[in-house]
Amino acid sequence: MSATGFLIRKELQLLGRDPHGLALLFLMPAVFILVMTFALQNQYSLNTDTRLDYLLLDRDQSEASARFVEGLGEVGTFNRLQDSGDEEALRARAQADDAKFLLIINAGFAEQLAAQQTAVELLFAPGTSPIFTGVVESQVSFLLKRLSLELSYGELLESADDIRQLINNNDLYSASSLFEGEQQYPTSVQQNVPAWLLFAMFFIAIPLSTTFISERQQGTLTRLRSQGIGRGQLLAGKLIPYFGINLLQVVMLFLIGLYLVPWLGGDQLTLGQHPWALLVIALAASLAAVCYALLVAQLAGTVEQATMFAAVCNIIMAALGGVMVPRFIMPATMQQLSDLSPMAWGLEGFFDILLRGGDVIAVLPEAGKLLLFAATMVALATLIERRRA
Amino acid sequence: MIRIQNLRFSYPASQQPSLRDISLEIGEGSLFGLLGPNGAGKTTLLSILSGLLPCPPGQVWINDLDLAQPGTLQKARLALVPQEYAFYLPLTVQQNLEFFAGVQGLDKQQRQQRIAQAAAQTGLSERLGDRAGNLSGGLKRRLNLAIGLLNEPRLLLLDEPTVGIDPHSRHFILQTIAALNAQGTTVIYTSHYMEEVESLCDRIAIVDHGEIRLQGELQTLLEQQGSERLSLELQRPLGASERALLAPSVTVSDCGRQLDAQPAQLGEMLSLVQQLQHLGIVRVRYGQHNLESLFLDLTHRNLRD
Numbered sequence: 001m002s003a004t005g006f007l008i009r010k011e012l013q014l015l016g017r018d019p020h021g022l023a024l025l026f027l028m029p030a031v032f033i034l035v036m037t038f039a040l041q042n043q044y045s046l047n048t049d050t051r052l053d054y055l056l057l058d059r060d061q062s063e064a065s066a067r068f069v070e071g072l073g074e075v076g077t078f079n080r081l082q083d084s085g086d087e088e089a090l091r092a093r094a095q096a097d098d099a100k101f102l103l104i105i106n107a108g109f110a111e112q113l114a115a116q117q118t119a120v121e122l123l124f125a126p127g128t129s130p131i132f133t134g135v136v137e138s139q140v141s142f143l144l145k146r147l148s149l150e151l152s153y154g155e156l157l158e159s160a161d162d163i164r165q166l167i168n169n170n171d172l173y174s175a176s177s178l179f180e181g182e183q184q185y186p187t188s189v190q191q192n193v194p195a196w197l198l199f200a201m202f203f204i205a206i207p208l209s210t211t212f213i214s215e216r217q218q219g220t221l222t223r224l225r226s227q228g229i230g231r232g233q234l235l236a237g238k239l240i241p242y243f244g245i246n247l248l249q250v251v252m253l254f255l256i257g258l259y260l261v262p263w264l265g266g267d268q269l270t271l272g273q274h275p276w277a278l279l280v281i282a283l284a285a286s287l288a289a290v291c292y293a294l295l296v297a298q299l300a301g302t303v304e305q306a307t308m309f310a311a312v313c314n315i316i317m318a319a320l321g322g323v324m325v326p327r328f329i330m331p332a333t334m335q336q337l338s339d340l341s342p343m344a345w346g347l348e349g350f351f352d353i354l355l356r357g358g359d360v361i362a363v364l365p366e367a368g369k370l371l372l373f374a375a376t377m378v379a380l381a382t383l384i385e386r387r388r389a
Numbered sequence: 390m391i392r393i394q395n396l397r398f399s400y401p402a403s404q405q406p407s408l409r410d411i412s413l414e415i416g417e418g419s420l421f422g423l424l425g426p427n428g429a430g431k432t433t434l435l436s437i438l439s440g441l442l443p444c445p446p447g448q449v450w451i452n453d454l455d456l457a458q459p460g461t462l463q464k465a466r467l468a469l470v471p472q473e474y475a476f477y478l479p480l481t482v483q484q485n486l487e488f489f490a491g492v493q494g495l496d497k498q499q500r501q502q503r504i505a506q507a508a509a510q511t512g513l514s515e516r517l518g519d520r521a522g523n524l525s526g527g528l529k530r531r532l533n534l535a536i537g538l539l540n541e542p543r544l545l546l547l548d549e550p551t552v553g554i555d556p557h558s559r560h561f562i563l564q565t566i567a568a569l570n571a572q573g574t575t576v577i578y579t580s581h582y583m584e585e586v587e588s589l590c591d592r593i594a595i596v597d598h599g600e601i602r603l604q605g606e607l608q609t610l611l612e613q614q615g616s617e618r619l620s621l622e623l624q625r626p627l628g629a630s631e632r633a634l635l636a637p638s639v640t641v642s643d644c645g646r647q648l649d650a651q652p653a654q655l656g657e658m659l660s661l662v663q664q665l666q667h668l669g670i671v672r673v674r675y676g677q678h679n680l681e682s683l684f685l686d687l688t689h690r691n692l693r694d
Contacts, residue, residue: 001491002494003491003492003493003494005491006487006488006491006492007492009488009491010477010480010484010488013479013480013484014477014479014480017479017480018479217473218473218474218475218476218478219471219472219473219474219475220475220476220477222441222469222471222475223469223471223475223476223489223536224492225440225441226439226440226441226467226468226469227468227489227492227493227540228440228462228463228493229492
């Protein structure tokens, strides 16, 4: 084995003896992926075939209300739950998040519609996403307006086929992703696996920088240099093992998305049409992460400083980069700000492949940004090291 | 043999040179004590010798090879044992020795043989499976030394190898160093413990402010400085007014708590004893010149200052 081989083996032995470091690199992202994927499954599910559960109370029990209920049943995203019981019981169920909303049809429903007054009451479960409430409100509003037209101008509509067709026509627009046959927005598992993977990859900054600082403080670097170990060998001895650890994280966390999440009842992670392109973005992100770790090691004077600095920076990069909050729900200004985070570049690269059917060429801009980031980190680290010497 | 001629060195950020015209000769097989207060330039000198700092050409030769030329260090078979525990505390003794032997390019058989040898020399053979971080301070020092022995050095640079350990371990390490030297290893030894240097080294150099103040055979140097000496140790430090009473040849050290003088000033000192009684006289000593008093005379500083 060469000197570099011994340096790599030593680094892995040190990490193997560090249960906290291992938990940070492997256990933490795995737990995050599982918890966040299932916790947010419904928040992302508008893009999938998951339906919104609701309870219904018909105080009117008229022919008009029956037609409205029939219309609700035709809405593909709605799922009416068993809703026998009085109003108090139904409210309690909605309050307890059994259903996303409780829909109450007022007595005198047809008359209220005719008078253009409130005919239906929507009560949403606490914490229901504004995305869901918007969808429900627009669907209910459309059904009410259509029914109102039918009730007021029924006979006229019977003879005016073109107007009736217009009301029921769903072909006035088409909806599809810009990327043919692919999704525009991720599912919960598609968002969380690459997001927490990137978060974990950048967390190598903690074990890498702390061993570097310990070596500097304890004179081990001095000893190694006095034994003729060059800068290049020392650097390779740090970068190669952590590069390998990053790749291990990629494999492990993708396997969780591919097999464990669906086994536990969640959606399965799909790898897109060019899964090998994932390797390109993973390698670029890994290089960015290890080079960032080198800069942390040079910036921090002590192990404590490095741990604190790396953790805080990672959390800021993650919050900004769409790891914790998906970018597509951020306001435009925040989305622009988010472009500053290398985690956002990595995440967009993963989405190019997982959602948009992208290949290696498609991820080159993001990979390029990550490589530029890596080069900048190394340049800064070298500058600081020279000043320190 | 190491020959240093008019060596000057300045750190890039510093305006003051760290070493000024250092000239030294260290014979092959000698046990050489390098002494000096903190910041005197000892570590800089060791760093240059071990290749950590660039060596100007034509100023340092090891076995007649210019240190500035590539390959000289490898041919010199040199090992530096830093003052810190320069190994990995989470790894075992065996893993540390394996690693440091491995990075030197030794093959498996050589590694096994050298590890066994270094462990035996430092009394660590029974502790190979122990985690380095769990060793006592004395055993850690031995491991630090053992790593330095892995390349069977012909030149061993020891930077404070006995700091902070119990007398038993100190004795063991000093014995090991003496045994290595007896086998022909040239040793350069720095320490704050004068009695160690005095008992171990045959030649010394005292460095202060980047300059060699004195060098040569220890015994000869002590004899040259005169054999007798008077010391006065005070409970409270001297004030400015009391210092003004002293003759220039009286050395004050230990932050004004210790006075040293040649016996020629004996009468003067005795009158001083009268005058300084209010400061509380802890001890009066009269006797042979030793390395510590020699050092104090030259540097006017305690080693630990």
